[in-house]
Amino acid sequence: MSLLRVNDIHTYYGRIHALKGVSLSVDEGEIVTLIGGNGAGKTTTLNTICGITPAASGSILLRDRDITRMRPYEIVQLGVVQSPEGRKIFTRLTVRENLEMGAFSRNDRDGVARDMEYVFERFPRLRERQKQLGGTLSGGEQQMLAIGRALMARPQILLLDEPSMGLAPLLVREIFDVITYLNRESGTTILLVEQNAQMALAIADRAYVLQSGYVTHADTAAALQNNETIKQAYLGG
Amino acid sequence: MTTTDATPVAPLGRRFIYKPRNWFLENTIRSPLRLVGLIFVVFIAYVALNNIVTGSYRIDQFARQTIFGLAQGSVYALIALGYTLVYGILLMINFAHGEVFMSGAYIGFFVITALQNSGFLYTNTGIALLITVFSGVLASVTIAVALERIAYRPLRNAPRLVPLITAIGASIALQQLFLRLFGVSTRRYPDVNFYVLPQLFPNLECHEVDGAEICRGLDLISGRYDVNVLGINLRILPIHFLVFFVALVMMAALWFYIQRTKMGKAMRAVAEDKSTAALMGVNVDRVIVTTFVLGAALAGAGGVLYALYNQQVTPFIGFIPGIKAFTAAVLGGIGNIPGAMFGGLFLGVVESVAPSMLGLSNQLKDVIAFSMLVLILIFRPTGILGEVLSHKKA
Numbered sequence: 059m060s061l062l063r064v065n066d067i068h069t070y071y072g073r074i075h076a077l078k079g080v081s082l083s084v085d086e087g088e089i090v091t092l093i094g095g096n097g098a099g100k101t102t103t104l105n106t107i108c109g110i111t112p113a114a115s116g117s118i119l120l121r122d123r124d125i126t127r128m129r130p131y132e133i134v135q136l137g138v139v140q141s142p143e144g145r146k147i148f149t150r151l152t153v154r155e156n157l158e159m160g161a162f163s164r165n166d167r168d169g170v171a172r173d174m175e176y177v178f179e180r181f182p183r184l185r186e187r188q189k190q191l192g193g194t195l196s197g198g199e200q201q202m203l204a205i206g207r208a209l210m211a212r213p214q215i216l217l218l219d220e221p222s223m224g225l226a227p228l229l230v231r232e233i234f235d236v237i238t239y240l241n242r243e244s245g246t247t248i249l250l251v252e253q254n255a256q257m258a259l260a261i262a263d264r265a266y267v268l269q270s271g272y273v274t275h276a277d278t279a280a281a282l283q284n285n286e287t288i289k290q291a292y293l294g295g
Numbered sequence: 296m297t298t299t300d301a302t303p304v305a306p307l308g309r310r311f312i313y314k315p316r317n318w319f320l321e322n323t324i325r326s327p328l329r330l331v332g333l334i335f336v337v338f339i340a341y342v343a344l345n346n347i348v349t350g351s352y353r354i355d356q357f358a359r360q361t362i363f364g365l366a367q368g369s370v371y372a373l374i375a376l377g378y379t380l381v382y383g384i385l386l387m388i389n390f391a392h393g394e395v396f397m398s399g400a401y402i403g404f405f406v407i408t409a410l411q412n413s414g415f416l417y418t419n420t421g422i423a424l425l426i427t428v429f430s431g432v433l434a435s436v437t438i439a440v441a442l443e444r445i446a447y448r449p450l451r452n453a454p455r456l457v458p459l460i461t462a463i464g465a466s467i468a469l470q471q472l473f474l475r476l477f478g479v480s481t482r483r484y485p486d487v488n489f490y491v492l493p494q495l496f497p498n499l500e501c502h503e504v505d506g507a508e509i510c511r512g513l514d515l516i517s518g519r520y521d522v523n524v525l526g527i528n529l530r531i532l533p534i535h536f537l538v539f540f541v542a543l544v545m546m547a548a549l550w551f552y553i554q555r556t557k558m559g560k561a562m563r564a565v566a567e568d569k570s571t572a573a574l575m576g577v578n579v580d581r582v583i584v585t586t587f588v589l590g591a592a593l594a595g596a597g598g599v600l601y602a603l604y605n606q607q608v609t610p611f612i613g614f615i616p617g618i619k620a621f622t623a624a625v626l627g628g629i630g631n632i633p634g635a636m637f638g639g640l641f642l643g644v645v646e647s648v649a650p651s652m653l654g655l656s657n658q659l660k661d662v663i664a665f666s667m668l669v670l671i672l673i674f675r676p677t678g679i680l681g682e683v684l685s686h687k688k689a
């Protein structure tokens with residue numbers, strides 16, 4: 059049984075048909091990556107899973123439970139947590155308040171405090187800056203905060219939308235290390251959207267390639283890394 | 296639910312940033328409007344100073360008017376907070392908020408009258424007043440929640456002009472509703488005597504009862520006392536201090552709620568970015584309703600306080616205070632909570648003090664209030680405490 063299964067979803071922005079029958083699945087403990095060019099529909103796929111841009115048709119199942127028509131906050135309560143594209147830190151909340159917002163749907167105070175401690179241990183910079191406003195952090199720190207904030211929700215499955223976007227190569231490495239660590243050590247299931255296909259495929263178990271709202275390839279990450287078409291289009295030849 | 300917006304838009308008016316080199320040049324030649332404003336400010340300051348020096352404006356007038364201004368300003372601040380809270384979250388001016396205030400005062404009238412008729416108002420004045428305030432709050436909250444659900448929520452994703460016009464329509468509809476239901480006639484809050492602290496004020500409100508003198512203490516609601524403070528003879532109305540004090544307590548409670556509680560933090564998160572707040576598990580609709588509830592509660596309490604010292608209640612009493620409070624919110628920086636508190640108090644005091652300080656008729660106080668708005672916006676387009684609107688909001 060897949061943890062998350064997306065069946066043939068169609069999503070529209072007004073008259074723009076952004077997803078034209080996207081299907082994918084993520085098993086427990088996997089890292090699955092979703093790659094594709096700009097405007098392919100990657101963000102829309104994540105937002106449709108999270109209920110932000112509901113699907114016009116198709117279905118989304120979390121452990122065989124239908125979440126297609128649920129509201130975003132209900133989906134979060136079930137453990138589907140997204141760290142959105144562009145990080146979307148609350149700039150006028152402090153670093154600590156940002157993390158508290160991540161834990162919004164939880165009521166176990168002690169657990170939240172423990173997880174906050176865990177995030178601070180994982181990202182010591184955030185502990186130093188916990189009283190600062192989110193908007194004062196650097197890009198790399200904001201990405202740490204965005205991931206930390208998502209972790210505060212204790213996700214069953216973590217959806218990451220382009221976590222490496224706009225970061226210096228050294229920071230990109232660090233972010234990918236964190237993602238791998240979360241998966242290997244904490245067993246967090248991850249659906250990773252990336253434009254940096256090379257690095258995404260390097261850490262993922264399986265991958266989907268999205269193009270103009272269609273899934274064009276679905277295979278193991280290793281197989282796609284050696285696929286000529288994919289190499290040409292996404293891996294720089 | 297709105298969709299995510301991927302491309303950041305350059306905020307309007309920030310595109311041509313240049314560092315001001317010369318304050319004088321900046322405010323005169325480069326910006327003729329500011330020059331006009333500056334001349335006007337200098338002129339006003341001259342007139343005021345002249346009136347003070349020649350003694351035609353006296354310190355006792357100033358003290359009395361400041362106290363009244365603080366009371367009036369407290370009511371403005373309580374209403375202004377509702378405008379600013381809703382604007383902060385929905386970027387919408389809830390023009391029916393004046394009517395939310397009015398409904399609190401109006402329903403409060405029925406309750407306090409009933410309490411008067413039952414005699415409870417005399418036997419348990421404090422509790423009766425609390426009940427009145429509470430029912431005013433309840434009425435305002437009910438109206439505001441209904442407004443949000445019926446008039447504004449269906450238009451959440453409509454162009455911004457649409458809910459604005461709807462709000463004006465809702466304002467008129469509510470006035471007319473109260474008019475048809477309860478008639479045009481002016482309702483009058485009863486005269487209430489609420490005596491407190493006889494130990495602290497042993498010489499106040501003394502009467503002969505069966506040959507013995509009994510002193511009942513300070514009359515908080517209807518009392519008027521001539522006192523001499525630092526050599527200035529003043530007539531003090533405790534109600535003005537009461538209104539100011541209650542408003543301060545409510546504003547402090549609001550501040551605590553917004554800064555410290557989980558819901559308050561969610562509110563700030565929703566104000567900044569609805570989609571991301573939803574991704575955190577926040578029920579955005581519930582936060583929006585809570586915002587309306589908070590704003591309405593403050594307005595309802597403000598309505599009853601206002602009616603306690605103004606006494607007159609009609610379906611139209613929301614209009615002028617509503618506009619004034621809106622002015623106060625813009626003055627302080629709309630969307631900014633301390634701005635609304637400060638703007639309200641500031642407007643109340645200026646409006647009360649300025650006419651006679653400038654040697655003008657008191658009837659010109661509205662002109663003064665709105666002129667001040669224009670003047671301040673010339674120099675600080677985002678209001679006194681307002682920040683430059685973040686591009687997420689624009």
Ligand SMILES: Nc1ncnc2c1ncn2[C@@H]1O[C@H](COP(=O)(O)OP(=O)(O)O)[C@@H](O)[C@H]1O
Pocket residue numbers: 071074076094095096097098099100101102103298299300301
């Ligand atoms: N808010 C929106 N309104 C209208 N069209 C949108 C919106 N967001 C995305 N789109 C369109 O939907 C398509 C998919 O976009 P998106 O999911 O953001 O792609 P990706 O994340 O792969 O870059 C694009 O054609 C884009 O122009």
Ligand SMILES: [Mg+2]
Pocket residue numbers: 100101102143
């Ligand atoms: Mg995207």
